[in-house]
Amino acid sequence: MNGDILIYILIAVMVILGYSARLLTVSGAIAAFGVGFFTVLGLGLKGLFILGLFFVSSSFWSKIKSANKSKAEEILVKGSRRDWQQVMANGGLAALSSALYFATEDKLFLLGFCICNAAANSDTWASEIGSMSKVKPFFIKTFKRVERGTSGAVSLLGTSAALLGSFVIACASYYLFHLTEGEFLFILILGFTGNVVDTLLGAFIQAGYQCSVCGMKTEKTVHCGRKTNLIKGIPFLNNDTVNFLSGLSALLLGTLIQ
Structure with missing residues (x-):
C-alpha cells in the first residue's frame, strides 16, 4: 500500500512538473493525473513508463521550434500546451x-493499452516532426502540396x-511486458495504422x-480577431x-484481429 501511495505521489510530481514547464494546462494536468492513476492501477510502473515515454517524447518534439513549424502552428487550433481534451483524446x-x-x-487489454499508446505516439510524432519538413506535404485528397501542419497531408x-x-x-512494450515477436509486430502495425486513419479522417x-481577413486555411474557428468560415468537414x-477516433479505430481493429 505504501508503495502504491509513493507511485501516485510520483504521478502528481510529474504532472506538476508538466504544468510548470507549460506542457499542460490546469485542466490538462488534472486529466493527466487521472490517466496516470488508472494506468498504474492496472499496469503499475511498467504502464506508467510506457505512458511517460509517449508524453515526454511527444512534449520534447512539441518544444522544438523552427521557422516551418512556427508557421504550421498558425494552422492548428492549439499549441504545444495540452488541455484536458488533448490528454483524454490521446490517453483516455x-x-x-x-x-x-x-x-x-x-492480455487483450494489455495489448490494447500498448496499441493506444503506439497510435498516439505515431500520430503525434508525425505531426510534430513532419511540420519541420523542408518540403511542403501532399494533401491526400487532392495530391496537391499544402502548408505544413495541414490535417490530411503527408510527407516522407x-x-x-x-x-x-x-x-x-x-519496442518498450515488448521488453517491459515480455511479449512475443508477433505481439510486437501487432502493436507496431496497429499503432501506425492509427496514424493512417487519423490522416484519412483529417x-x-x-x-x-x-x-475572412487574411485568407489563411486553418483549424481555428477564430483568426485575425474574426470568426472563420467552414470550408470542409463536419x-x-x-x-x-x-485523434480519439483514430486511436479507437486502432484499438477496435486490434480487438477484432486478436
Whole structure:
C-alpha cells in the first residue's frame, strides 16, 4: 500500500512538473493525473513508463521550434500546451484499457493499452516532426502540396516519424511486458495504422476553416480577431475528436484481429 501511495505521489510530481514547464494546462494536468492513476492501477510502473515515454517524447518534439513549424502552428487550433481534451483524446482509451486489465487480467487489454499508446505516439510524432519538413506535404485528397501542419497531408519525414513513433512504443512494450515477436509486430502495425486513419479522417471529414481577413486555411474557428468560415468537414469533428477516433479505430481493429 505504501508503495502504491509513493507511485501516485510520483504521478502528481510529474504532472506538476508538466504544468510548470507549460506542457499542460490546469485542466490538462488534472486529466493527466487521472490517466496516470488508472494506468498504474492496472499496469503499475511498467504502464506508467510506457505512458511517460509517449508524453515526454511527444512534449520534447512539441518544444522544438523552427521557422516551418512556427508557421504550421498558425494552422492548428492549439499549441504545444495540452488541455484536458488533448490528454483524454490521446490517453483516455489507454487508461480505460489498463483499468479493464486490472478488472479482468485479460492480455487483450494489455495489448490494447500498448496499441493506444503506439497510435498516439505515431500520430503525434508525425505531426510534430513532419511540420519541420523542408518540403511542403501532399494533401491526400487532392495530391496537391499544402502548408505544413495541414490535417490530411503527408510527407516522407512525417510518415517516417509516424512509423518510428509506433516502433518506439512497440519496442518498450515488448521488453517491459515480455511479449512475443508477433505481439510486437501487432502493436507496431496497429499503432501506425492509427496514424493512417487519423490522416484519412483529417483529409475527408475533419473541420477546416478559412480566415475572412487574411485568407489563411486553418483549424481555428477564430483568426485575425474574426470568426472563420467552414470550408470542409463536419464542424464538431476537430483535431481532438479525430485523434480519439483514430486511436479507437486502432484499438477496435486490434480487438477484432486478436
